[in-house]
């Protein structure tokens with residue numbers, strides 16, 4: 344019973360002038376699966392993620408989301424993006440809005456929800472990520488961990504089918520990493536399809552169905568996390584894992 | 591911000607007056623100068639009837655000066671916002687048109703622009719549109735158009751800089767939530783950008799009030815034109831131009847003060 348993949352990437356290339364950020368990446372993710380991407384800095388992890396919701400447009404190759412091939416058509420991409428939540432390393436909350444307003448804005452503007460409905464959903468999402476009491480606070484007055492949880496709530500309020508995380512804990516103080524990872528673990532257990540770029544190997548072990556190691560804009564190795572942790576086949580994977588697991 | 595407007599320094603010095611230590615080197619002596627001029631002006635005004643008479647005559651133009659500046663500024667805000675957005679547009683045609691507008695205006699003296707817009711461009715456009723006669727367009731209206739087209743280009747640069755000061759991540763976050771470019775601009779980027787450039791916008795309003803004196807060349811009866819008429823009729827040049835200068839000074843000082851107030855109120859309300 345092969346489920347139809349919700350994300351399909353076929354031979355993806357992305358060039359920035361001379362820089363080949365992606366060099367022929369193919370990838371398929373089934374609904375409800377969690378994929379963790381690791382790899383050295385500059386290996387193309389963010390670019391791959393950003394191609395999935397067309398924050399970057401591929402130079403060659405195809406991206407299919409839920410059976411639809413992404414094109415340059417703005418209307419289409421806006422629709423696809425409402426199905427894909429994205430969480431950024433630096434949170435990118437809207438600083439002029441309160442936590443609640445951060446979460447209601449796109450619901451109203453994009454989903455066309457009423458103020459009351461959007462607010463109700465926003466409050467439920469804030470409660471889910473454990474900061475119901477911060478609804479009326481501006482991002483500048485929240486800790487990094489709290490900001491990132493608001494950002495996750497903001498994405499979830501749109502009822503996405505897929506969530507993308509680009510190093511969501513890399514900018515956080517160590518004591519705040521867990522509160523964000525816990526939210527992500529819950530989400531994974533609830534069956535959200537997730538693509539996560541992270542160096543938190545504990546999260547990968549606990550949640551990932553598939554671990555992907557990237558380098559030089561290519562997928563070097565992929566498989567079950569335990570397989571790759573316990574006996575990586577490629578030398579580059581071994582080297583990278585030995586470096587990262589030292590920490 | 592580059593441009594012909596130096597009012598920011600006055601505000602900074604005003605600020606340093608009440609926050610800095612009273613070192614005599616630091617003291618803004620020139621402000622004392624302004625104060626003395628004001629005192630002297632009031633003294634003359636109270637003691638010499640000829641100055642009172644000049645003042646009463648020139649006051650007639652104050653309404654025109656203020657209304658011309660206000661209307662022109664409101665139109666310039668719209669033009670500036672559109673041109674500022676145009677400058678950063680991905681559409682090459684729009685981008686180049688906006689840049690052409692800004693560079694044209696910046697390359698021509700304001701006085702020449704006012705002549706050209708009011709006496710060549712507006713009549714030309716009026717003639718081209720059937721049903722509109724050039725004769726029906728008042729000089730006051732032409733003056734407003736000329737000033738607003740000129741300042742629209744200055745404000746465009748302010749808006750552009752403000753928008754570009756907002757990090758890329760804001761647009762990306764908004765777009766990743768499914769907002770269109772326009773929605774992201776309107777709800778996420780512009781509210782932050784405009785707040786950042788409010789002081790600059792305020793300074794340009796003060797600058798525009800001063801530059802509104804140039805519309806007197808169109809025989810618009812603002813305070814400058816009225817003062818010229820008065821001087822020409824009575825040969826009391828000292829009275830006419832002293833009163834005129836003091837009136838502009840008072841206007842710009844009051845406006846600078848209001849801009850400053852607005853700014854600090856926004857900072858207090860900032861909540862970040």
Ligand SMILES: Nc1ncnc2c1ncn2[C@@H]1O[C@H](COP(=O)(O)OP(=O)(O)O)[C@@H](O)[C@H]1O
Pocket residue numbers: 359362363364382383384385386387388389390391
């Ligand atoms: N907008 C861009 N312009 C130019 N080069 C870019 C841009 N984005 C990424 N790159 C380059 O592409 C390569 C891959 O970047 P990225 O996907 O961010 O890597 P990672 O997320 O794995 O650290 C790097 O060499 C980076 O410098």
Ligand SMILES: [Mg+2]
Pocket residue numbers: 388389390509510
């Ligand atoms: Mg990255």
